[in-house]
Amino acid sequence: MSTDPGAVLRQLRNERGWTLTDVSKRTGLPVSTLSKVETGKMSLSYEKLLRISAGLDIDITQLFATPSPAGATSVKLSGRRSITRAQEGSSIRTSTYSYVYPAADLLKKVLNPMFIEVEARSIDEFDDLMRHPGEEYALVLEGRCEFHCDLYAPAILETGDSIYFDAAMGHAYVAIGPDPCRILSVCSADSHELKSTLRPVNGDA
Structure with missing residues (x-):
């Protein structure tokens, strides 16, 4: 499964009530770059993905996860395990x-x-x-x-x-x-x- 980090970024930004300028200040990435990422017009290097995850205070893999439904709450795990099948991820x-x-x-x-x-x-x-x-x-x-x-x-x-x-x-x-x-x-x-x-x-x- 391939998930667009731009769509995840846009959802997280909207959930927090942030503008692109707010995200730019937190990540150091220009507003124009962030806008292109959200609209799928630009890909990101691993370093920039790290900067976005740090600025949003999230794990980098959350940028590739399927966005959660509105109002969903996170579940705290005990004894964590994850299986990724061949051709998945x-x-x-x-x-x-x-x-x-x-x-x-x-x-x-x-x-x-x-x-x-x-x-x-x-x-x-x-x-x-x-x-x-x-x-x-x-x-x-x-x-x-x-x-x-x-x-x-x-x-x-x-x-x-x-x-x-x-x-x-x-x-x-x-x-x-x-x-x-x-x-x-x-x-x-x-x-x-x-x-x-x-x-x-x-x-x-």
Whole structure:
């Protein structure tokens, strides 16, 4: 199932009585960008998704969950469990990656798993390297990729190879060759760190 984060953002904003300007102040994203996201005219990078989730004080996976009916109350879970079948999961596509988020129904997770289809074939396709709080583990499930980061030389990762790193370093995955490259990534991020780190960036579109 693919859910539009823009529709979820619009519902959350309306439920809270916020304008696009209010959301812009909380996330640091321009009003024009937020408007395009809500109307489905623009996709979002993972970093911007994190900034929106931090500004709205929600788990990032809530942006991919089916909006709750008006007046519905959240249920506190005990002994949480979530099963995601093959070909299921909330998904979103950006210019460089296609993401599928399993266990999207569980909010406030300690770990955030993602299946990433690497679309980028050159590091030049990235406006900036991605960075976010916490640590990240990535396992190459299919294909080959080149891992780029701030502090180390690029590294080639083959099928079955994995990497664990400090996600505060700028980083990016670039597919090598014509074959698909698919990665399982698991990120850790503290919600308080997100809110303190993902502050408005002047001129970010």
